[in-house]
Amino acid sequence: MRSLWSGSISFGLVNIPIKLYSAIQPGSIDLDMLDRKDHSNILFKRVNEKTGKEVEWENIVKGYKVDGRYVILTDEDFEKASPEKTKTIDITEFVKLDEVPAIYYDAAYYIEPEKNGGKAYILLRDSLIKARKAAIGSFVLRNKENLCLISASEKILVLHKLRYAHEVRSTEDVKVPQSKVSAAEINMAIKLIDQLSGKFDITDFKDSYTETLLKFINAKAKGRKFTAPKMRVVHSGPKDLMSELKASLSQAKRKAS
Incomplete structure (x- = not known):
């Protein structure tokens, strides 16, 4: 170093x-910027705004x-x-x-x-x-x-x-809606937090996005099709929070067993 x-x-x-x-x-992939037409590398130059000529580093102040x-x-x-x-x-x-x-x-x-x-x-x-x-x-x-x-x-x-x-910017511009959460919902959420709690080990966490992107690049280089994992987004409504917490708890129990 x-x-x-x-x-x-x-x-x-x-x-x-x-x-x-x-x-x-x-930890990210080093990607080059290319011209779409012929895939030539894009170069960035330091130029004098008056003459348009390139300026060497030793001449920059x-x-x-x-x-x-x-x-x-x-x-x-x-x-x-x-x-x-x-x-x-x-x-x-x-x-x-x-x-x-x-x-x-x-x-x-x-x-x-x-x-x-x-x-x-x-x-x-x-x-x-x-x-x-x-x-x-x-x-x-x-x-x-x-x-x-x-x-x-x-x-x-x-x-x-x-x-x-x-x-560090002020948090005043961050809008959080006013909503009441019941004591039962908080207790259920704490149970879920306790169930998913563990000793922190950074090696347990992997950069799955970069791994998937590399698989996609290698597949594309070989002319193969790559099926991306589908993302399913479900928005929680205020009425079904408790049912979702209960389902999350049972799911966490199954994974632990």
């Missing part, structure tokens, strides 16, 4: 030199428009804006994991200690495990200050970028 960021974690007066690696790898003209920024300019933050993850507080709503979680990264940071790394990892807490901090990645959460996962520390509060 290639590291995406290197710097250090500031933990009180303790400094832990580390590297960050992306914890995520794409970043700018911000002020009073009708652009102020050009270099990598050094970004670092000068906050030099102490560009290479440091500053831990500001510790929280319980369940205090951070899932909606704020963003990209995940594995944290690896540099050779001279091994003992301090283990100190932070084991302390987080014993305290049952996670660290909240901030750092700069790709010229943007990011809020982050550091937690202990098995043998390593994992960093999650967190979304800021202003990045």
Whole structure:
């Protein structure tokens, strides 16, 4: 793996030199964009809007428009804006994991200690495990200050970028109809939840859509017909909720037996 960021974690007066690696790898099929006429690949080019000529990456700079003209920024300019933050993850507080709503979680990264940071790394990892807490901090990645959460996962520390509060939309525009549910219906639903409850194991879940799509692609490549599974959608009415819950319970019992 290639590291995406290197710097250090500031933990009180303790400094832990580390590297960050992306914890995520794409799971979707890599599809190419083609011209319908001759199946030639579609190319995307960076062109000058005035000349129409292609511009090489090394000749592309970043700018911000002020009073009708652009102020050009270099990598050094970004670092000068906050030099102490560009290479440091500053831990500001510790929280319980369940205090951070899932909606704020963003990209995940594995944290690896540099050779001279091994003992301090283990100190932070084991302390987080014993305290049952996670660290909240901030750092700069790709010229943007990011809020982050550091937690202990098995043998390593994992960093999650967190979304800021202003990045999460309000729920006010989500319309939920006003409807009363009886206590009996809630109790029946809880029974169904209890019956379908189990210990979470991520390996139990498979990307069935991608598997089916690959089967379709292979069948089409060989000139064979592929019968897609049919989807049956039944909309529940307010009067038959209880009967559907009872049927769901009996169905779950049959699967368990």
